[in-house]
Amino acid sequence: MNRLQSKLRQFDRSRGWHEVDPEHTFLHLVEELGEVARELLGRAAYKDAGGNLAGELADVALLLYKLADQLGVDLEEAALEKLAENEKRFPLEYSRLAMERYQKRRDED
Known part of the structure; x- marks a missing residue:
């Protein structure tokens, strides 16, 4: 991550x-x-979004x-x-049990 931050800074x-305010970066x-x-x-709607999920996630990561x-x-x-x-x-153990409950509820819907 540090390498990526350095490359992004450059x-x-x-x-x-680099003059952009953090508030605008957040927006x-x-x-x-x-x-x-x-x-x-x-x-989720089984539609071809026609987009690029990896690219959008990369945009989020770079801005973060x-x-x-x-x-x-x-x-x-x-x-x-x-x-x-x-x-x-x-x-x-707690997390596994919570996940089992989540999956059960999801499967019931």
Whole structure:
């Protein structure tokens, strides 16, 4: 992730885009999330969305990395810390039982 953030930082600087405020980066991120939602809903409705889910997800990832960089957050470190917290918060047995209940309810619908 750090390599990607560094490459993205260089990409933005070369275009002057490093001047964009974090608030605007966040708005662009939300817009791209909407495009991912559109792709997923198209798939759920068994329609050919005619889009590019991988590309839309990549847009979301790039904007998330950019936002983290703008705010001075080491995204890789933060994600690893959060994963460690979640391992404690959601023990295996509890999580497996919750997933079984989820699948049962989903299958009943």
